[in-house]
Amino acid sequence: MAAVTSASPFARASPKMIDAAAAAASGRPLKLLTLLLVVQGDRVLLGMKKRGFGMGKYNGYGGKVEAGETVLEGALRELHEEAGIKATDATPRGRMLFEFRGEETVMDVRVFSASAFEGEPTESEEMTTEWFGVDKLPFDRMWADDRHWFPILLDGGFFRGYFEFEKDKIVDGVLERTADADTALKAFGASK
Numbered sequence: 001m002a003a004v005t006s007a008s009p010f011a012r013a014s015p016k017m018i019d020a021a022a023a024a025a026s027g028r029p030l031k032l033l034t035l036l037l038v039v040q041g042d043r044v045l046l047g048m049k050k051r052g053f054g055m056g057k058y059n060g061y062g063g064k065v066e067a068g069e070t071v072l073e074g075a076l077r078e079l080h081e082e083a084g085i086k087a088t089d090a091t092p093r094g095r096m097l098f099e100f101r102g103e104e105t106v107m108d109v110r111v112f113s114a115s116a117f118e119g120e121p122t123e124s125e126e127m128t129t130e131w132f133g134v135d136k137l138p139f140d141r142m143w144a145d146d147r148h149w150f151p152i153l154l155d156g157g158f159f160r161g162y163f164e165f166e167k168d169k170i171v172d173g174v175l176e177r178t179a180d181a182d183t184a185l186k187a188f189g190a191s192k
């Protein structure tokens with residue numbers, strides 16, 4: 001398991017670089033997705049994806065925002081569907097754009113965290129449920145971007161970033177800690 005490093009090579013972005021990343025995505029279709037991390041004290045709830053996109057990787061819980069629901073409602077619904085629990089204090093923490101070489105659509109992932117929930121984490125058809133200590137996160141079995149922004153999430157901060165992938169390897173990216181959630185959400189222009 002990889003250790004959390006405090007200095008990410010991508011944590012060097014100026015607002016100008018973030019704007020450049022936004023420009024790269026402008027005009028391209030965005031797919032709105034949620035990702036919710038349950039962090040309780042010194043442990044994080046992760047699930048291994050059992051099918052579809054990201055199969056075999058550990059991640060937080062999330063998915064597509066459906067018509068008629070807000071992003072937060074989508075994040076809470078996905079957590080309930082995939083892990084069987086209802087978060088009661090979910091809060092926005094970041095926004096990440098992910099581009100995969102050769103694909104037109106850019107993923108627009110809104111990241112939330114929660115520490116309180118109702119129910120018992122329960123494995124679903126899509127995801128397992130497993131608690132990991134914050135110093136034992138399975139970064140080698142997670143998306144490659146996670147090791148860069150998790151330290152910000154875990155210390156209570158907010159962030160915005162843009163990562164370009166070739167299959168499951170990062171080929172370029174920028175990541176910036178922001179002062180608050182609003183700044184993170186506004187990073188790439190119009191927000192839904």
Ligand SMILES: COc1nc(N)nc2c1ncn2[C@H]1C[C@H](O)[C@@H](COP(=O)(O)OP(=O)(O)OP(=O)(O)O)O1
Pocket residue numbers: 033034035036052053054059060061062063064098107109143144145146165
């Ligand atoms: C590429 O880097 C990523 N890193 C992380 N940590 N998470 C990512 C990355 N790219 C996408 N994600 C997240 C965003 C979502 O939470 C899921 C993908 O959602 P999914 O395709 O499973 O959406 P569903 O609505 O559940 O899809 P189904 O139609 O299969 O139910 O991954």
